[in-house]
Every structure is written in C-alpha cells, then in structure tokens.
Amino acid sequence: MANITKSPWIIHYDGSSCNGCDIEVLACLTPLYDIERFGIINTGNPKHADIFLITGGINYQNVDIVKNTYEQMVDPKVVVAVGICATSGGVFRECYNIMGGVNEVIPVDVYVPGCAVRPEAIIDGVVQALGILEEKRAQLEKEQGGAKK
Amino acid sequence: MKDQNTTMRGIAVSDLVKETGAFKAKGCRLVQIGCTGIGDAYEINYTFDKDYVFETVRITVHDGDVIPSIAEHYWASFIYENEIHDLYGLTVEGMSIDFGGHLFHTAIENPFKNPPEVTKVEKETPAPGPEEGDA
Amino acid sequence: MGRQIVVPFGPQHPVLPEPIHLDLVLEDEVVVEAVPSIGYIHRGLEKLVEKREYTDYIRIAERICGICSFTHSVNYAESVEKVMGLEVPARAHYIRTILMEYSRMHSHMLWLGLTADAMGFENLFMNSWRIREAILDDMEMATGGRVIQGLCTVGGIRKDVPDEMLGQMSDHLKEITPQMEELCKIFSHDTSVRHRMRGLGVLTKEEMWELGGVGPTARGSNLPLDARCTGYSAYDELGFKPVVEKEGDCLARCIVRARELMAAADLVHAAVKKMPDGPVDVGKIKGGPDGEAFFFTEQPRGEVLHYVKGNGSKYLVRHRVRTPTFANIPPLVKMLAGVDLADVPVVVLTIDPCIGCMER
Ligand code: SF4
Numbered sequence: 001m002a003n004i005t006k007s008p009w010i011i012h013y014d015g016s017s018c019n020g021c022d023i024e025v026l027a028c029l030t031p032l033y034d035i036e037r038f039g040i041i042n043t044g045n046p047k048h049a050d051i052f053l054i055t056g057g058i059n060y061q062n063v064d065i066v067k068n069t070y071e072q073m074v075d076p077k078v079v080v081a082v083g084i085c086a087t088s089g090g091v092f093r094e095c096y097n098i099m100g101g102v103n104e105v106i107p108v109d110v111y112v113p114g115c116a117v118r119p120e121a122i123i124d125g126v127v128q129a130l131g132i133l134e135e136k137r138a139q140l141e142k143e144q145g146g147a148k149k
Numbered sequence: 150m151k152d153q154n155t156t157m158r159g160i161a162v163s164d165l166v167k168e169t170g171a172f173k174a175k176g177c178r179l180v181q182i183g184c185t186g187i188g189d190a191y192e193i194n195y196t197f198d199k200d201y202v203f204e205t206v207r208i209t210v211h212d213g214d215v216i217p218s219i220a221e222h223y224w225a226s227f228i229y230e231n232e233i234h235d236l237y238g239l240t241v242e243g244m245s246i247d248f249g250g251h252l253f254h255t256a257i258e259n260p261f262k263n264p265p266e267v268t269k270v271e272k273e274t275p276a277p278g279p280e281e282g283d284a
Numbered sequence: 285m286g287r288q289i290v291v292p293f294g295p296q297h298p299v300l301p302e303p304i305h306l307d308l309v310l311e312d313e314v315v316v317e318a319v320p321s322i323g324y325i326h327r328g329l330e331k332l333v334e335k336r337e338y339t340d341y342i343r344i345a346e347r348i349c350g351i352c353s354f355t356h357s358v359n360y361a362e363s364v365e366k367v368m369g370l371e372v373p374a375r376a377h378y379i380r381t382i383l384m385e386y387s388r389m390h391s392h393m394l395w396l397g398l399t400a401d402a403m404g405f406e407n408l409f410m411n412s413w414r415i416r417e418a419i420l421d422d423m424e425m426a427t428g429g430r431v432i433q434g435l436c437t438v439g440g441i442r443k444d445v446p447d448e449m450l451g452q453m454s455d456h457l458k459e460i461t462p463q464m465e466e467l468c469k470i471f472s473h474d475t476s477v478r479h480r481m482r483g484l485g486v487l488t489k490e491e492m493w494e495l496g497g498v499g500p501t502a503r504g505s506n507l508p509l510d511a512r513c514t515g516y517s518a519y520d521e522l523g524f525k526p527v528v529e530k531e532g533d534c535l536a537r538c539i540v541r542a543r544e545l546m547a548a549a550d551l552v553h554a555a556v557k558k559m560p561d562g563p564v565d566v567g568k569i570k571g572g573p574d575g576e577a578f579f580f581t582e583q584p585r586g587e588v589l590h591y592v593k594g595n596g597s598k599y600l601v602r603h604r605v606r607t608p609t610f611a612n613i614p615p616l617v618k619m620l621a622g623v624d625l626a627d628v629p630v631v632v633l634t635i636d637p638c639i640g641c642m643e644r
Contacts, residue, residue: 016327020350020431023394027420030397030413059327091347094335097328116350116431147286153514153555155578181606183591196578201514203578219494225496225614246319246617253326261331 007039008130013047015067016098017056020116021083025053033119040126046072046148051129053122057085057092070106078109080128082122087111103113152227157205165195168206173222174199182219184237186261191237195219196207212241226242230231236261268277288316293628295469295541306632310625314419318620320613336593338364338573339438345590348605349638350431351394352583353587354387356590357436360603362516363400363579363590366440370569373385374560376440376517381518382450382555383426383435384581385548390419391584392541392548395636396471399538402629403480412467422453454526454556457549465551468542472535474616481534485631488532497615499586499608504537507532511582522554534634541636569588571599583608585636609638 014022016145029042043049044052058066070079084090089100095128102108109132112125160168177197185192189194193216196205210216216233219226230241235253293306309317332344345360347354358380365372397412420430426445427433435441471477487497492505502509503526510526512519529536537552573594580589586608593602612635619631 005559016346018350018353020347020353023431027413027417031410032414032417032419061326076363090330092327092329092346094332096329096331097326115347116429132512153516153580155579157576180587181611183590183604183606184601185591185593185599185604196589201511203580205578223496224494225611228610228613248319248321269607 008043008050008126008133009041009043009048010053010126011043011046011073012053012055013061013062013066013142015054015056015066015086015102016059016092017083017085021055021085022100024119025055025082025114025122028119028122033123035123035126038127045129046070047074049073050077050133051126052077053082053126054079054080054086054102055082057089058102058104059097059120060099061097063099066102067105076133078104078133078136080110080112080129081108082112082125083112083117084115087113090115102113153203154201155203155205157207159207159209162208162210162214162216165206165208166219166221169195169219169222172204175197175199179219179223179225182226182233184233184239184261186237191239193233212237212238216241218245287311287520291625293632295431297542306620306628308620308625308628313625315623315625316626317422318617320617321504321615329509330545330603330605333603335599336385338574338594338600339569341603342436342438343434345603346436348607351391351638352381352387352585352588353432355583355588356582356605357433357589357590358384358517359579359581360592361438362520362581363577363592364573366577367573367575367592367594368569368571370439370566372566373563375444375562376564378555378559379441379445379564380436381421381522381550382453384446385551385555386419386426386549388584389545392545393419393464393467395541395584396538397466397621397635399633400477400478400629402633403477405476408467408470409595409612415460415463415467416636422456425487426453427448429432431522434447437565439567439569440563442565444564450556450559454553458551461546461549464545468539468545471542472539477538478535480627480630481538481621481634482531484534484627485623485634486531486533489616489617490533491618492615495615495618496611497586498611499502499636500537500540501586501615502529503540504634505532507589511580511587518555518558518580521558522551524551525566533598534630539630572596574598585609586612607638609635612637 012025027033052070052073081087085092086102089098092098110125110129112121114121177199178197180196180203183194190209190211192207192209194205194207195201216239218230220243224245227244227246230244231248233239273283287639291308291310293308297315305321308315329344333341340388342357342360346357348356381442391418397409402410424430426449427435487505489506490491492502492507498509506528508526508528512524527540529540555641574596576593578589578591580587588608589606592602594600616635623631
C-alpha cells in the first residue's frame with residue numbers, strides 16, 4: 001500500500017461543467033502533458049480509483065451520482081475540484097439549477113482554480129493531492145495498525 | 150459582412166398548423182421553436198428556412214392555453230415542444246414523442262414560467278409611536 | 285420476431301465524455317427505437333440575463349460550451365450588435381473569423397480523437413490530440429486562452445492581434461497541414477475505420493432535411509447546409525464552399541470533419557492575406573439593446589442560433605440558444621433505429637454530441 005502514491009489512479013466525473021475543464025483534463029492524458037508518465041491512469045471504476053477529479057458545479061441531477069461515486073471509492077481517497085465551477089459554482093453560481101461547488105456535497109482536499117484550468121494546473125493539483133493521499137494513508141495505517149497488531 | 154435575411158410576422162394560434170403546412174409545402178426545414186416570456190404572456194417563435202431565408206412566425210399565448218403541435222408536418226418538432234413544456238409549463242397537444250415532462254430535469258418546476266400576477270396588498274405601516282422611537 | 289427489451293444507455297458511458305441518456309428498445313441485438321432524455325448538466329444559464337448586464341453576459345455566453353466557446357461568444361455579440369445597429373470594424377470581423385476557424389480545427393481534431401478512442405484505436409486518438417495541441421498553442425498566443433478565449437466583446441474584440449503574429453500563425457498552420465492531411469487519409473482509407481463506420485446509421489439527403497439536421501451531420505448526407513454561406517463576419521469575402529460527402533453514413537460524417545480541417549486552414553490563410561487595417565472595436569457603447577434579433581453562425585457542430593430580445597435597459601429580456609446538438613437529436617433518433625447494440629456508441633458519437641451546449 002505504501003506505493004499507492006507512486007501510481008495513483010484517477011476517476012474523472014463531469015458535473016454540470018461547460019466542457020472547457022473536461023477537455024483540459026483529457027488533454028492531460030495525451031502526448032503533450034502525458035500524466036501517465038507519473039504512473040497516473042484514468043479509470044472509469046470508482047473502486048479502482050484513488051483520486052476523484054470533478055469538473056463543473058453540482059446540480060440537482062448529479063448530486064447523487066457524485067455522492068455515490070465518492071462513497072464507492074476505497075480509503076484513502078482524495079478529491080480534487082478542478083476549475084472555478086467545481087470550486088464554488090463559478091460563473092453559473094446564480095443559476096437556478098446549480099447548488100454550488102463540489103464541497104456542498106463531499107469534502108474537497110484540493111481546489112484547482114482557473115476558468116478554464118490549464119493542464120499544468122491540473123497536474124499541479126494532482127501532485128498536491130498525492131501528498132495528501134500519503135498523509136491519509138499514514139493516518140489510516142496508524143489506526144488500522146493499532147487494531148491489527 | 151453580409152446581413153442575414155430574417156423576417157418575422159405574427160399569426161393567430163388557430164392558423165399555426167395551416168401556416169406550418171404552407172412552409173412544408175414550400176420545402177422549408179424547421180430551424181427552431183423558441184419561447185419568450187413577456188410579462189403576462191408568451192411569444193412562441195417558429196423559424197423555418199429555405200436557401201438561407203429565415204422566416205419566423207410568432208404566436209402569442211397565455212398560461213393555461215393549449216398549443217397545437219406541428220408534428221403532423223414536422224416530426225422533429227417534438228424536441229422543441231417538449232422543451233417548451235418543461236421550461237415554461239405550457240401544454241402542447243399532439244407531440245410526436247411526449248416525454249411527459251422528463252426531457253429537462255430542473256430543480257424548480259418550469260423555471261421560465263412568468264411570475265404569477267402579484268396583487269399588491271397595502272402593507273400596514275405601523276404608526277410611528279413614541280414607544281417604538283429609535284432615538 | 286424476438287422479444288422486445290429496453291436497455292438504458294448512459295448517462296455514464298465509457299465512450300461518452302459527457303452524460304447523455306438513451307432508452308434503447310431492442311429486439312434481439314437490434315435497436316428498434318431510441319428515446320433520449322437529457323438534463324444532467326442543465327444549468328439554466330439563459331436565465332442569467334436577468335442578473336448580468338448585456339456586455340458582461342458575453343462571458344456567460346462563451347461558457348455555454350467550452351469547445352465551441354469562441355463561436356458562441358461571436359454569435360452572442362453579433363446578435364446584440366444587430367439589435368443595436370453597431371457597425372463593427374472589418375478587422376475585428378476578420379480576426380473573429382480566423383479564430384472561429386481555429387476553434388473548428390481544434391474541435392474537429394478533438395472529435396476525431398474521441399471517435400478513434402471509441403473504436404478502440406488508441407494510437408489515432410493520441411495522434412489527433414497531439415496535433416490539436418499545436419492549434420491550441422496558436423490560439424493561446426493570439427488570445428491568452430486555450431479553450432476559453434475571452435477575446436470577443438460586444439462591439440468588436442478586446443485586443444488586436446498584431447499582423448506579425450497572424451503571419452506566424454499562418455506559417456505554423458502550413459507546417460502542421462501535412463499532419464492534418466495524413467490524419468484525414470487515415471480516417472478515409474484505413475480498413476478498420478471503414479469496417480466500423482461504412483454503411484452505418486444512413487440517412488438520405490431528403491430525410492436529413494426533413495429532420496432538421498445541421499452541420500457535418502447534415503453535410504455527410506450530401507446536404508450543403510452551412511450557415512457560413514450566409515456570409516456573416518468575413519466569410520462572404522473569403523470564397524467559402526461547404527464540404528459535403530454523399531453516402532450519409534457514419535464514415536461520411538467523419539470524412540466531412542476531417543476534410544473541413546483543411547478547408548478551415550485555407551480560410552485562415554485567405555483571411556490573413558486579406559486582413560484589413562484599422563480599429564478593432566466601436567469604442568464606448570451607449571444605452572442598451574432595444575428590440576430583437578436572430579443570428580446564425582456555423583459552429584464546429586453545426587448551425588447555432590442565438591435570439592436576443594432587449595427593452596432598452598442594460599439587462600436583456602431573453603436570450604435563447606438553439607444549439608446544433610439539439611437540432612441533431614431527431615436525426616440521431618432515426619439513425620439509431622436498425623443498428624446493432626454494439627454500434628450504438630459510434631453512431632451517437634458521429635453527430636458530435638455536445639451536451640454542455642445542448643442543455644445550457
Ligand atoms: S471553470 Fe470555466 S471552463 Fe471550467 S467548467 Fe466552469 S465555466 Fe467551464
């Protein structure tokens with residue numbers, strides 16, 4: 001388990017974003033930015049994922065999907081809110097169908113600002129998330145270690 | 150830069166299906182149906198196009214009116230008519246596919262509906278008495 | 285006759301970057317009927333006109349969709365300008381045109397990549413996106429933004445793009461054109477691509493016109509429908525001709541997009557060559573829009589329409605957007621009837637669905 005931060009898997013969910021941030025997340029996977037060189041793989045299965053990337057705000061349609069996905073992920077896990085929409089609701093904050101940022105429904109560990117975020121910023125955010133993941137892992141091990149030994 | 154050729158004229162609701170049929174006979178395609186709230190009524194614009202001449206006909210309706218669907222001439226109208234139903238709470242009769250209000254899921258029902266007429270009630274202003282004085 | 289069952293498709297499906305939901309009625313493996321339902325990313329941004337001044341609202345209009353962002357902002361600006369009778373200087377029109385063509389190239393390459401990915405052609409996906417980065421670099425150089433540019437304002441553009449930079453962009457584009465041609469060749473000749481898409485989801489020209497399909501989806505069915513023919517911005521001076529393909533199947537729609545890459549590059553070169561001098565905006569704008577207007581532009585995905593209505597104040601009464609994906613839903617429903625379940629993802633992708641746009 002100690003090597004989890006060497007090869008974290010991410011799951012990406014598109015909230016009610018404008019796509020601007022989504023395509024930048026996708027751009028991270030492609031040759032110019034290529035986050036696979038950090039061992040990061042994009043997966044569609046929440047059970048496989050360590051990092052939850054969310055773009056776009058939360059609306060009344062996807063709130064349950066986001067909660068479900070978060071709950072299905074196994075500990076330790078971190079949540080990265082990508083883009084201003086995911087951070088606070090952004091320009092759509094006052095829309096009738098938007099509840100606000102991701103932190104309205106699940107705890108967020110890293111906020112990546114920008115509209116649209118730049119791929120470099122996303123990578124930075126993920127790298128920060130790795131630090132938090134490591135802390136959470138150590139914490140979890142301490143708790144479980146005490147019980148096991 | 151060239152100007153785009155768009156025209157607009159108002160018609161009666163009862164003429165809608167007939168007018169649409171005329172557009173169809175001319176070989177126009179349906180470009181869009183769009184609704185606008187104007188205080189106590191709604192304008193619904195039907196846009197048709199042939200050779201980049203965009204012609205719009207407009208009907209004016211009120212809350213509770215039943216709008217005839219133009220599906221008999223344009224099957225594809227269902228997508229716009231359902232949108233109008235979901236966002237404005239207007240009833241469209243005879244749609245080719247009726248989603249029953251499940252096309253758009255919104256937090257508040259019919260978000261674009263005109264606000265109900267508010268009859269202003271004269272607020273009772275408490276007579277400023279010395280006992281509530283905020284000196 | 286087999287038994288009919290209903291299979292839900294989406295909202296989370298591996299090939300779809302965005303949530304869309306279809307209820308597929310199947311008979312054995314074949315789709316009999318498809319019923320779409322949307323609303324997963326509905327934000328209700330058209331309602332924001334009541335809270336933002338019309339000059340500010342262009343930022344929202346640009347964020348209707350992050351892929352067709354620039355075209356949306358131009359379309360909104362043009363419709364307000366039409367209501368207010370503003371004469372935008374020619375240079376602004378030319379620069380808008382150049383950037384609209386750039387966003388078409390970036391969007392088409394994005395789509396070609398995603399389609400390749402949906403077919404399981406990973407290498408082609410990566411390759412399309414690699415070339416796309418070069419386009420994004422140029423857009424960033426000119427405007428400061430990769431996907432959201434924020435360049436267009438009501439009355440012109442925010443900042444001039446100097447001539448040397450335009451020359452540089454055009455040169456750069458010439459360098460990557462061979463790569464785009466290569467890409468186009470793969471999509472039109474590769475056997476595995478052909479096998480997946482030839483003869484799939486066919487609609488004839490007449491059916492397409494009936495159903496109101498727009499953009500590359502319509503042009504793949506030999507229907508030369510392209511809002512650029514109306515000659516908005518600088519298109520009337522650049523000698524523009526729509527790209528069409530005859531077959532009306534998935535491959536035809538795909539080849540239309542691939543060929544449009546080169547057509548877009550040609551338009552950019554033509555615009556750079558003819559670039560007029562002069563100011564790029566109308567200066568300070570007084571008052572608010574009073575009246576109404578429709579305006580049409582051709583987005584990467586097809587014809588888009590903005591309708592604005594104002595009452596002379598700083599806040600618009602109504603802003604309506606009819607996006608190409610919305611218009612392409614009825615053709616999609618017809619295309620899906622009769623295809624195999626396994627082919628559904630490819631067919632859905634070939635209308636280039638942009639759900640962010642569609643649900644606003
Ligand atoms: S932060 Fe900006 S670019 Fe990203 S999804 Fe929101 S509006 Fe779009």
